[in-house]
Amino acid sequence: MVRAKHYVVRGRVQGVGYRWFVQRQADRLGVRGYARNLPGGEVEVRAEAEESVLDELKQELLRGPHAARVSEVIEQELPVTNGYESFLIG
Numbered sequence: 538m539v540r541a542k543h544y545v546v547r548g549r550v551q552g553v554g555y556r557w558f559v560q561r562q563a564d565r566l567g568v569r570g571y572a573r574n575l576p577g578g579e580v581e582v583r584a585e586a587e588e589s590v591l592d593e594l595k596q597e598l599l600r601g602p603h604a605a606r607v608s609e610v611i612e613q614e615l616p617v618t619n620g621y622e623s624f625l626i627g
Contacts, residue, residue: 541615542591544582545575546598548608555580556626558602563624566590573627584624585617 546555556572559582563570568591570584584594601607 538588539585539617539619540588540591541570541583541585541617542595543613543615544584544595544598545611546580546582546601546607546609547578547611548601549604549606550580550601551578553604554602555605558605559598560624560626562594562597566594568594568624569621571621571625571627583615583621585619585621 551574556574559572563584566586568584568586570582572580572582575581582598584591586594595610595612598610599607
């Protein structure tokens with residue numbers, strides 16, 4: 538069953554290729570949605586996929602690229618919109 542999640546990733550996640558890392562992982566896993574920078578230095582991720590795939594994506598969000606230092610990933614369940622054809626960087 539497809540689920541939708543909203544993640545806010547905190548730590549050193551801007552200016553280190555984090556959004557592109559997330560896009561590569563999302564494309565590999567078949568996740569649809571987006572990643573974008575927030576004004577406070579966090580990265581916001583909206584993702585739609587099967588629950589097990591979202592669990593794997595969250596593990597990748599926690600890991601991040603080499604230059605990133607993720608301190609926290611806040612997760613929230615959202616209604617599924619099926620409004621995304623791919624995974625975008627905003």
